[in-house]
Amino acid sequence: MTTEAAVPSSPLESSPAEGLVDSAPRRKLRGAVVRFAGDSGDGMQVTGSQFTSSTALAGNDLATFPDFPAEIRAPAGTTYGVSGFQINFASEDVFTPGDAADVLVTMNPAALKTNLKDLKRGGLLIANSGAFSTANLKKAGYATNPLEDGSLDGYELLTIDITKNTQAAVKESGLSNKESNRCKNFWTLGLMFWIYGRDMAPTIDWIEKKFAKQPEVARANVLALKAGHAYGETAEISHYRYEVPKAPVEPGLYRNIGGNIATAWGLVAASQLAKLPLVLGAYPITPASDVLHELSRHKQFGISTIQAEDEIAAVCAAIGASYAGNIGVTATSGPGMALKGEALGLAVSTELPLVIINIQRGGPSTGLPTKTEQADLLQAMYGRNGEAPVAVLAAQSPGDCFYMAIEAVRLATKYMAPVILLTDGYLANGTEPWKIPDVADLPRLDVQFRTDPEGFHPFLRDPETLARAWAIPGTPGLRHRIGGLEKDYDSGHISYDPANHERMCKVRAEKIERMARDIPEQTIEEGVDSGKLLVVGWGSTYGAIREAVRRCRARGLDVSHAHVRYLNPLPRNLGDVLGRFERVLVPELNLGQLSLLLRSRYLVPAESYPKIQGQPFRIAEIEDKIRQLLES
């Protein structure tokens, strides 16, 4: 399906680059996609993240995606124990970890088996021949050795016995064979650093800090790193040296950030900005657990984390915390979300601020726990009994998780309503360089508790936001009782009155709708504000859609991209935006959920482009789809 050019990279020019002090000339590239793949025990995640750091320091824009095996520790050498890490870096904006890889590093046959399909034809394949033993070949399901049987003829094959080279390199450290073997990943990293002309110093620093308590290990890893680098220098492979110039990025202080960490930090920030303690009620679940892990490390910010007995208790604890005047938050993934529906209804009915974060994964049921998906949108919208409207937001990149978490707290506390923030496994585990914001530039969250007993009742509303008064236990003179039964609009007491019920249902809905005045209008990410085709996405498909649209526009196609971060309420101008295009295409990692909402709301014939494979969109898939629509 893809139409990628059959080259290992996208050369800018093939003449030797000027100004390089390295011993051999480098080919300049616009960018490259590199994937590391090996056994779970091979340390591929460490390799990947160190390569990422060096790439960031080299000034490239980048995006990464780690791909863990579903098993905790599958037996070594098996295909289901393969761990991968992909990075896309370039001298221009990067929006996704890339489709196919230009370079694939495979540490064993199983890694080759499962990853080869993602290497571009003609791409560079680096293989650790030392691991291609008969036993390993068999475990991976190879009858013959692919490094030798000619089956890899379509690729640039670079076989190195990394195992042996590493052992030789670290011999002097005095480590055991087994321990020495563990340094393979740094040897490989050294080689890659040589290929892309990277500075080894920061990684050496990192190694020394990380293994401060095991100096021999530190020493061995540094030796391996240097040996890999030296191997590049000495072996006759200088035609593989590349340079990816710096990307033209906004000045500022940068870091790499992953979605779950960004979410957790966004919550910390919101709590600081609102000057309110935050209570996270959570129950571990892949891929959401890291939000719990990360927040539990920051109690100095007045953050309490409760690992509850289950997801129901987790959301109830968050509701209890909100009731008592803290910011109540719960974070989970699909199956856990399904369990929270009833309690969410209570938060809707009692109009308490509550932030629910659903880091979506493959479903239905237990599904594909380690894979990504966007199939919980309609659950977020409707997964409760009765008319129980809540706000729904979606982050579009790892770094955006930070801002959307703040936004979720802002809307929840301002409107006294539950807000669901949707992210997904792809955002959660992916990383991108992120410009560190100045705390002073973050939005102010101005939260006021009710303290005045004059004329008080708990369902008194702010005429603007329709938010009810937040009156917390312990406040003198504001004693009141709330609950999940219907309440009288004018007193807050239980009411079975028919007209009152309709009024309350409508005011709860209206309150969510009012947020539309308080959120940004829908913008166009790429392209213009009218034309033949608008591609509308939400959540983690942002990068792939944006890049695909950009490429299509570069080919002269009349296509634009809008990305919806506010799913309920939808931006107030969204209907107009959609109306200005002849066709609307909605790519989603589900069977058409946003598409359903848009069609119903605006009666536009939005066309769904579903993908439900536990994998993000490839840029090329969307590009193809757009071309198919516009060129046919």
Place this chain on the structure above:
Amino acid sequence: MTTEAAVPSSPLESSPAEGLVDSAPRRKLRGAVVRFAGDSGDGMQVTGSQFTSSTALAGNDLATFPDFPAEIRAPAGTTYGVSGFQINFASEDVFTPGDAADVLVTMNPAALKTNLKDLKRGGLLIANSGAFSTANLKKAGYATNPLEDGSLDGYELLTIDITKNTQAAVKESGLSNKESNRCKNFWTLGLMFWIYGRDMAPTIDWIEKKFAKQPEVARANVLALKAGHAYGETAEISHYRYEVPKAPVEPGLYRNIGGNIATAWGLVAASQLAKLPLVLGAYPITPASDVLHELSRHKQFGISTIQAEDEIAAVCAAIGASYAGNIGVTATSGPGMALKGEALGLAVSTELPLVIINIQRGGPSTGLPTKTEQADLLQAMYGRNGEAPVAVLAAQSPGDCFYMAIEAVRLATKYMAPVILLTDGYLANGTEPWKIPDVADLPRLDVQFRTDPEGFHPFLRDPETLARAWAIPGTPGLRHRIGGLEKDYDSGHISYDPANHERMCKVRAEKIERMARDIPEQTIEEGVDSGKLLVVGWGSTYGAIREAVRRCRARGLDVSHAHVRYLNPLPRNLGDVLGRFERVLVPELNLGQLSLLLRSRYLVPAESYPKIQGQPFRIAEIEDKIRQLLES
């Protein structure tokens, strides 16, 4: 809002009816709406149901609706302790319990206070003046006695000291004052029997059976009944005598049936027809508990009822039962439904037959537990993580619950899929005369377990229905393992393969879509199959919509009515049907849920007509809406 004629009834002719042996002439009526209202302790439900039986025996068509207080036993005399029972009966088809009442019987001031608004202007108001004591007036919030202060001038007021009359009548039975007082309802019933010319014998029979162990009580009640009847004879009120001729109903054996009983019996029938035992896993919840109660009375049919520890256990027990080869069923209401989402996903993923009955009530959260609503449609459609499609059916009348319960079991077992059946509080507690079907005429349910080990794997599919093989534990040679992780299409083993996941998601969706071939096409209930306006309803609004459309058509308006009993998949011709009308109106007891589905699916500008007051639609409300659309 309503435009009902200001008459106590709809006289056919006001001349004395012929052929009546009663002592006074009767006015013939097309029909009447009668409401009994009193304190919870006043026995209004018994009065209502005895009046209903006699009405049925008199050959009228009818519909009833009891209206219980939300409290278990509210203190006597209070407005929130008022219990009501309304019956609509006629010499023609009756679809609803009626909007406003022609006759209102009030046993105390609180009953008058809460029910007067539902009496037609000019209607007959019978009030038990004996209960209008100062204390009772105060409890009901009356400053002066409405029977005396002229505030009831717009009605035909008939005040009788029923308390005193009853006591006088039952004196000879030797009952205590308190006990005698309890016979008031039979005195009242006697009077009503006289008014409508009913035979007292069946009720006398009933009393004697019911109180067989307390002959004095039986005697007193019979005395009261007869005295009430005699009062009519002797008092000068013969201008209130009416006759409602027999309705032209299909010949057959009839009974009254309420929705929950019909649902339970439908399940019994399905179990018998499929020749499979049935296991109900349930947790009590209003208004669903009666399904559990009723089924637990019929264990002779091979029905097991499990009162589980909560709704999650209830649905899991049902899933376990299905897995083991019985028909697994769970019945609940909104909040319970919200709790079952995760387990429902498991049933979707493991493709087990499962019937989930949601007897909807007012939400969100605990909401209005004793009131009716249709706001769980989208929860039924989407209240689970991931793409987890299930079939969704809705019963449209109490008797229809019987057939839809059978249908739910048929589809679940034939397609190996969960089927949600939606009813609601209004159907659950309402009753209608029901033609008892001949068992031989009921659909055959032909369920086959897989027994052949040849080529077996658990996700082998029937090419027609796409149902997987139902292979139950204990079957020789078919041992296998299933679960909620994604499964390989071709072996049923766990699979993390991307393309396979998409294939499985699509086949699960396709399986539900295939049911569209197996369900009836959408029909038009009232009217013609094209025109200006189609009113589309679902569930318990059937009667009100049908009657409203009929009345509008009688006025010459171009409006028709289609009622959707299959909500997922929708009938295969529904899009065509909608397309043949200029406008589509969707009245629902929610804020527009079916409307959302229709708009999105067919891109028709369906107009939502929402009502969310815990109350069914009045015919007049829909009539007005139609007229507003067509006459403006």
Place this chain on the structure above:
Amino acid sequence: MSNVIQPAQLTRKDFATDQDVRWCPGCGDYSILANVQRVMPELGIPLDDIVWISGIGCSSRFPYYMNTYGFHTIHGRAPAIALGVKAANPKLSVWLATGDGDALSIGGNHLLHCLRRNLDVKVLLFNNRIYGLTKGQYSPTSEVGKITKSTPLGSTDQPVDPASFALGAHGSFVARSIDTEAQHLTMVLRRAAAHRGTAFTEIYQNCNVFNDGAFESFRSKEHQKERQLLVEHGKPLLFGEQNDKGLRLNPRTLGLEVVTLGAPDASGNVVTEQDVLVHDETNPALAYLLARMPFPEFPVALGVLFAEQRPTYDASLWEQNERAKAAQPADLGALLRSGNTWQV
């Protein structure tokens, strides 16, 4: 900020709300409410610092009738809501009103974890051995064979004893009392109020509509003395009209038996008070034995069966947070800039 002044000494009336109490006339819940409203003023806790939290059930309407803060939540979840309330504000005095269905059927898991964590809340379990609000189904404390709406042929489930469950769950305070026995109930409520940690108090409560007389066999005047064992820490376990019956233990078999003071036992030895077990409320095994005595062979043990002081969840959480705050400044900018960064 507010100009409302708390009355120096609260009275029972201060705890009543203006809401009509909507239990059935004659329901045991009324007398529990009255006793609670009698005891609360003694505690010296300002009205504004008290929160009543409940699930769903007749018993769970309790918060509406207490003039404190109140949260009528969803079925079974009161302990989970309370967890968040106490995490946010451990200074609040948090009381839970729950039923046998609410606490032990749908809510069993939350109660288990509340007990083992020792969250500092008082749990009043109104045990009427029936589902009241849903109009009469059996509950997890109903006896086998019970005929109810959902068990027309008699229930087949074996019940769980709430106190036994609480002890198994490592409850730090486990007590029992009876709705109508004002003096005893008041004493138990006082003890519960004074306990730091989860004070689990089961109150036998008569549902006169759906399970009338459920406890008559030991609650009635007639049987009271012979069938109630009022336990008190440090006092021998005696009961009976003459207070001459006691519990004795076989140390090798750990079997309990009822003996009569001054009368010869099975082996002919005359029983003295020395033979009788002394109540030690800090001994969980004794509490467990008392909680599970078969009735009517043994009396029903009432009072504080078990009480021990151990750290509460909320206090530990709070301390940990405070320690973290003392150890590190809350510097958001520093957090964002931590780890690997680079300047462009």
Place this chain on the structure above:
Amino acid sequence: MSNVIQPAQLTRKDFATDQDVRWCPGCGDYSILANVQRVMPELGIPLDDIVWISGIGCSSRFPYYMNTYGFHTIHGRAPAIALGVKAANPKLSVWLATGDGDALSIGGNHLLHCLRRNLDVKVLLFNNRIYGLTKGQYSPTSEVGKITKSTPLGSTDQPVDPASFALGAHGSFVARSIDTEAQHLTMVLRRAAAHRGTAFTEIYQNCNVFNDGAFESFRSKEHQKERQLLVEHGKPLLFGEQNDKGLRLNPRTLGLEVVTLGAPDASGNVVTEQDVLVHDETNPALAYLLARMPFPEFPVALGVLFAEQRPTYDASLWEQNERAKAAQPADLGALLRSGNTWQV
């Protein structure tokens, strides 16, 4: 109908599936699997009549490796699924594999009700005191202060002891064993298999990745003898290198103490075997005492702590249904026509 013939005598291999076992190398789950596969053939139950049901967790992958029927359900719900399976077909031999998180955190309520109802299933709880599958958070059985991913400053929750919980919940069979102690585990599994009712068996299981050595303090060769008390019905409760240590009870305080045979106790009396408690597995209070002995002051009690025969839920349900069938014909037409009807 099927032409597959069951082998007359099953062997361990008959119970293995063709699926690769995907636990971490060195995980205690392997040895539990091996022991189960060793014991099952002895039971004489046809493979086709056995069903393994699990929730979610490392331990819950167990069914995939057993060549029987298997259902890998959702987190915590295995007992609830089993309830339906046994209601539908009480003849099946149903086994549950569950973890400390699965059974006692999210699934605590279902386990409670399974135990009190006495559903006829065998429950193997793999207690590794950690969440394995989600990569290392503390569990309800983790000790206070445990540092895990979710508790970087140490957990504040006080744990629950599974056996204590099961006893509080009126479990009819409560046992404990250790993953690697094949002989003991085999014995316990045999007893569990033979029990009619909920056979609750806690197995201490080492998670060598996230909680390695959790049980070394009494599992290691070095400590085994001194710190394990292997209980056996009718035998005195002795342990120690020399098997000369025993448990004695103070009958008035119900306090337990460790005594050494032949040595003088605190009051100078020489201890004999007569002083030592004899294990009576039918006494729930003794079981409760044994389950909750503080460690390391006391040894860890292993074996069948408690076993009693009482009616099972599934059998009672079945009998009631059979009685109903015998009492009344299943006549659908008659049902539909029952009560008030009229002919038109």
